[in-house]
Amino acid sequence: MAKIVLARIDDRLIHGQVMTAWLQYTGGNHIIIVDDQTAGDEFTKTIIKMAVPMGIGLDILTTTEAPTIINALSDDKKIIILTKGPSTYVSLIENGVSITDVIIGGMGANKNRSKFYKNISASEQEKTEFRAIISHNVGLKVHVIPDEKSVAVGNLL
Template sequence: MGKVVLARVDSRLIHGQVATNVSKSAGANALFVADDLSANDEFTKNIIMGAGSRTGYKIRVLKEDGAIRYWEDRQYDDFNVMLITKSIEIMHKIIKGGVPVENLNLGGLPQVPGATPIISEVAINKAQLDLLVDLQNTYPNMNIYFQATPSLKKVMLADAIKLFS
C-alpha cells in the first residue's frame, strides 16, 4: 500500500525546488500531479513529465478525480507519493474525496488582488483560508503549514489564521 508522504499546493506544480529539495526531504519516490487542465493538455503534460523525469521518481499527471480513484482502487500502489496541486480548492476536493493526507504544505501561491501574504511565496484569500480550516477541523491530526522549501521557516495554519483577524 502506498502513502501520501506530502501533499503540496504549488501553482508551478513541478519545478526545481519541488523536484529536488522538497520531495527528497519528504521521502518521496513518486510525484503525482493532480490537475485537470494539465492532464487534458498533452503539451503541458509532456512538460511536467519531462521536468519530473530528471528526478528518477515515478511521475504521474492525473485528473483531479483520477487522483481520488487511483487511491480508492490501488492505494497509490507501493509509492511514497508527493501529491501536488495548483490550488487549495483542488487539494481540498481530493482530501475530502478520501485521499489520506497527514502533511499539507502550502509552498507556492502568488500574490493576487484580495489575497493576504502568509509567507513571501504564498498568499491566500479568506475563502481559501476557510477551506484549510475545514480540513483542519475534519482531520485534526493533519499538519497544515506554509513553507516554500524545507530550509525555510514553517508558518503553521494557526498563525496564518491570526493574519485574517
C-alpha cells in the same frame, strides 16, 4: 496503500525546489499532480514529464480520478502530491485520500489574492479552504523549502 510523503500546494507545480530539495528530503519516488487544467493540456503534460528525473514515477490526474488512483497505488510508492490550490486537498480528503499534513509552498499574488504570509498570497475563498483542511484534522503549514522552519496556518487565520 502507498505512503504520502509530501502533500504540497504550489501554483507552479513542478520546479527546481520540488525536483531537488523536496524529492531528496522526502525520499519520494512518485509524483502525482492533481489539477484538472493541467490534466487536460497535452503540451503542459509533455513539458512536466521532461522535468521529472529518471526513476521518478509521474501521474497527472483530474480531481475526480485522483482518489481512486492514489488509493490503489502499491505499497512501494512514496508519493509527493502537488496541487495548485487548497480546494483540491479538500476534495481529496473528502473523497477518502488519507492525508495527515499539507504544506503551502508557493501561492503567488494575483488579482483575487492578498498577502497572507511573507511571499504567500491567498484569497478569502482559499482561506476558507484552509480552514476546511484543518477541520479534517489535517496539519496545514507554510513550508517553502525543507531547510526553513514551518509555520502553522491555523495561527495565521
